[in-house]
Amino acid sequence: xxxxxxxxxxxxxxxxxxxxxxxxxxxxxxxxxxxxxxxxxxxxxxxxxxxxxxxxxxxxxxxxxxxxxxxxxxxxxxxxxxxxxxxxxxxxxxxxxxxxxxxxxxxxxxxxxxxxxxxxxxxxxxxxxxxxxxxxxxxxxxxxxxxxxxxxxxxxxxxxxxxxxxxxxxxxxxxxxxxxxxxxxxxxxxxxxxxxxxxxxxxxxxxxxxxxxxxxxxxxxxxxxxxxxxxxxxxxxxxxxxxxxxxxxxxxxxxxxxxxxxxxxxxxxxxxxxxxxxxxxxxxxxxxxxxxxxxxxxxxxxxxxxxxxxxxxxxxxxxxxxxxxxxxxxxxxxxxxxxxxxxxxxxxxxxxxxxxxxxxxxxxxxxxxxxxxxxxxxxxxxxxxxxxxxxxxxxxxxxxxxxxxxxxxxxxxxxxxxxxxxxx
Numbered sequence: 565x566x567x568x569x570x571x572x573x574x575x576x577x578x579x580x581x582x583x584x585x586x587x588x589x590x591x592x593x594x595x596x597x598x599x600x601x602x603x604x605x606x607x608x609x610x611x612x613x614x615x616x617x618x619x620x621x622x623x624x625x626x627x628x629x630x631x632x633x634x635x636x637x638x639x640x641x642x643x644x645x646x647x648x649x650x651x652x653x654x655x656x657x658x659x660x661x662x663x664x665x666x667x668x669x670x671x672x673x674x675x676x677x678x679x680x681x682x683x684x685x686x687x688x689x690x691x692x693x694x695x696x697x698x699x700x701x702x703x704x705x706x707x708x709x710x711x712x713x714x715x716x717x718x719x720x721x722x723x724x725x726x727x728x729x730x731x732x733x734x735x736x737x738x739x740x741x742x743x744x745x746x747x748x749x750x751x752x753x754x755x756x757x758x759x760x761x762x763x764x765x766x767x768x769x770x771x772x773x774x775x776x777x778x779x780x781x782x783x784x785x786x787x788x789x790x791x792x793x794x795x796x797x798x799x800x801x802x803x804x805x806x807x808x809x810x811x812x813x814x815x816x817x818x819x820x821x822x823x824x825x826x827x828x829x830x831x832x833x834x835x836x837x838x839x840x841x842x843x844x845x846x847x848x849x850x851x852x853x854x855x856x857x858x859x860x861x862x863x864x865x866x867x868x869x870x871x872x873x874x875x876x877x878x879x880x881x882x883x884x885x886x887x888x889x890x891x892x893x894x895x896x897x898x899x900x901x902x903x904x905x906x907x908x909x910x911x912x913x914x915x916x917x918x919x920x921x922x923x924x925x926x927x928x929x930x931x932x933x934x935x936x937x938x939x940x941x942x943x944x945x946x947x948x949x950x951x952x953x954x955x956x957x958x959x960x961x962x963x964x965x966x967x968x969x970x971x972x973x974x975x976x977x978x979x980x981x982x983x984x985x986x987x988x
Contacts, residue, residue, distance in 0.1 A: 616690065622648065622657040629661065633668040641668045645677070659688035679706045679715075697727045704736075713740060729762055731769035738775055747783045751776055755787075758794065770799045781811050788815060789976055793983050800987040805835035812976060824848040825948060825977050828920075831861065832956060833984060839878075842871045846881055849921060853914065855888035856896065857921025896922045903931035909941035916949060925957035948974045948981070955985050 618626050625648040631637075632644045645668070648661045662684030669677035682703040685691055691699060700723035707716035720737040724730060734757045741750035754776035758768045773795035780788035792808030809830045813823060827845040830836050836845065842865040849858035862878060865871040871878060896918055903915030912935035919928035932950035935941060951967035954960075963985055970978035 616656045616660050618657050618660050619652075619654050621653060622651045622661075625651050626657065626660050626664070629664050629668075633664050633671070636668075636671055638668075638672050641672065642677070655688045655690050658684055659690040662688060675706050675709050679703060679710065682706065693726075697723060697730065700726070701733065704733075713744060716740060717744070724757075728757070728760060731757070731762075731772050735771050735775045738779060742779055742782075747779055748785075751780050751783070751785065751787065751791075754779070755791070767798050770795075773798060773804075777807070777811065781815070784815065786815070789979075793979060796980070797983050797986060800833075800983075802833070802835040802837065805830060805833040806837045806841075809833075809835065809980065812980065816973075816976065820848055820851065821945070822973065822977065824852060825952070825974070826980075828952060829977065829980055829984065831864075832952070836861070836865065837870070839871055839875070843877060843881065846885070850881075850885050850888070852917070854892065854918060854921040855885040856892035856918075858885050859889040860921070860923070892918070893922075896924070900927045900931055904934045906935075906938065909935045909938040909946065912938055913942075913946060913949065916953070920949065920953050920956075925953045929953040929957060929959070929962070944970050944972045944974045948978050951978060951981055955981055955988075960985055960988075 625644070629644040629648045632640050645661065645665045648664075649658075652658050652661050662681045665677060666681035666685065669675070669681050682699060686696070686699060686703070700719055704716045704719040704723065707713075707719055717737060717740045720733055720740070723733050724737065727733065734753060738750040738754050741747070741753065754772055758772050758776065760768075762768045773791065777788060777791045777795055780791050788811050789808075792804075792811050796804045796808050809826055812818075813826055816822075818826065824845070827836070827841065827848065830841065831845065836842055842862060845861045846858040849855070849861065859882070862871070862882060866873045866878075873879065873882075899915040899918045899922075903912045903919070906912040906915065912931055916928045916931035916935060919925075919931060929950055932946055932953060935946050936943060936950075947966045947969045951963045951970070954963035954966060964982065967978040967982050967985075
């Protein structure tokens, strides 16, 4: 007896997984028409295959199974599958039985039989390589529906082994590992996938970075900072910058100066988001003695439509800082001279920061350089501010040198500034 693969009705094609945010997400795998799922792309459809030739000893039982499936005889389906399996001796026999079992299982909505059929199809060795990823995805989906998490995870691992660039499969497996209490293993999986790169040398899918950052952050792992920088480096955007700097702020006990420095970077990246960011920045800048910078940040937020000038919180803040900002503006004109002539690094740094807040980054850098040679200089803090000013002024080489000199608690912010330089 001869069957063609198409005649057996197996319509599984290779395809990418699609997931929802839930850890137990189902996969939108290309599946046979009875499932009602979206059809796979036309170019992903399996090609007509060579004939499947079942052995003489299995021919009768397989024919009876085929008739049972065609008649949708669910009452006798399981018995006919068992009888056909019992006499199957060759890979073609096993493929034919599994393919028919799959059809019958789909029609009967029997996920247990569906999983068994998919395992049989794969084990037969007769499935074209191009169709295996979609088949593994279908199997993982089926095991998830059966609440067999361990088998679903194992199947996804088999899928990733043959299709390592399947970012969706990696993300779903990572979610499953997290659900099993294996968050560290999930993060390691995502990092490995990111490190291996995308198909054809392309950069890895952004969803890998997002999921890795989220899982590492949820676990309060220090590696979340590294992953955040990797995400921003590969996909610089307001969203990636905002979230990565938020992780920096939330995973570290930043004092007011460090928090202001982080917000300055977020502003440079165009990533300040929501009332919280703008109000916190304005408050810190005003508190540290830079009301002009505080006013400028709020005006940027108003102009961009990110915050509402008429809200009480911003109306009251502006009323408080407007008079101070006017005096601050007058002080900017003499800040460069005062900073370079200052007896201490503290006074010089404050004047450099005043110039930075006013947007005069080149002069701020001059004052910061002078501050490095004065008494009481905190080289790490001053180099951070110097690197930021040089980065904003367009001196990439100078900024890189200054930022690379930063060690200690300010080093993490400096590393993010280095990413900012690299993505400009």
